[in-house]
Amino acid sequence: MDTAVPSSSRPELAPHVRLTFDRARDRHVLLGPESVAILNRTGADILGLCNGQRTVSEIVQELQGRYNRVVDDEVQQFLARLVAKRYVEISHG
């Protein structure tokens, strides 16, 4: 399922999901009911910026300041996948 994540929306982690650093594996992980998602660095950075305040465009801008190769599409597709799994919630406007 593909859920559109508009660039004006403000994503945040769902309340039952936890973003944490796993020292044993040296990776960020996303924990939810009966699930573990191991994140790459970009994924962890995107989620670290999802606080329900920043819009998707602001997150993209912020990341472009850190690396020089972040495209809107990449961020939006990543978030859309997590919205479909209900790990991320978005509020509009």
Next chain:
Amino acid sequence: MDRPFGLLAELTYRCPLSCAYCSNPLNLADYGDELTTAEWQRVLAEAQELGVLQLHLSGGEPLQRRDVVEIVNSANELGLYTNLITSALGLSRRRAEQLRAAGLDHVQISIQANEPAVSDRIAGTPSFERKIEAARMVKELGWPLTVNVVLHRHNIDRVADMLRLAEELKADRIELANTQYYGWAWRNRAALLPSKAQLERAEAAVRAARVRLQGRMDVIYVLPDYYSQYPKPCMGGWGKRQLTVVPNGDVLPCPAAHALPLPRASVREDSLAWIWTESALFQRFRGTDWMPDPCRSCSRREIDFGGCRCQAFQLTGDAARTDPVCHLSPDHGIVAKTVQAANEGTRPTEGVLIPRRYRGHAR
């Protein structure tokens, strides 16, 4: 070597229900000498160190342990994601609030059917109304809720209704898992195994619900492996992703492995890290080197890992054989015959179930 993601902590085998499909071992009295609070706390710390991220608190009924709040609190301090797998009997509002404050992340409540009389009959005790009340309270307290249903011949025709009930309870997930034939369930296999027609109806109901509930509720459906072409990838591989600690501190690669003729491993004698990496028990079926043919040369050997060792043992007496569920197994006839018998017109839909009564000594 892989690190484990999940620890299934079977805190006690004491249970107020007497389900005929119980997969706990037959000789429950052997597990009465339960780990203490301090021992569990040590196990959790060792598990976290080893890489465990998810803790599944189960049993029996984990709420029968008076120290469950303390255990959850310790797990939460270690950063583990905590799941409580419960019948809901013993989940009073006060206890629920304490668990919430201790940081419990997720609650899974079992129901046996969508109607009080049927659910209570299968559970062997009046429990349905309390389960429903507890499920509502779980949502009210802000937890994610999973409704767990073990499916079998007596309730599988109610799948559509159980999905509607879970939806009405605003569950986030429902797990519809067909019975696995271990422990007590093995005794009741003939009365539990559904027919092919029943399964087809259930699967149609699941497909329809997935469309209707998309984005609102996850519908997890676990196939009955007797009807599958290939075996289940049991535990995602032996000693690969999960481990189980049972009430007396024995450690198992899979919760059904009590019965296998393998050397024991116990947290009362060794560290969890040593047991995971070094013990003969965890090494025995790790990887693919142990495999006989047809698994050894099969392109699916890293997909289903030869299936379930416990089932191979249960059906053939040899845990190192290919799971007879696989249509390529030389022993597949055993499963085929059982399935055929479940589909004969003479087999009643609701044969007699032998309930399990907990008769271990109370601690």
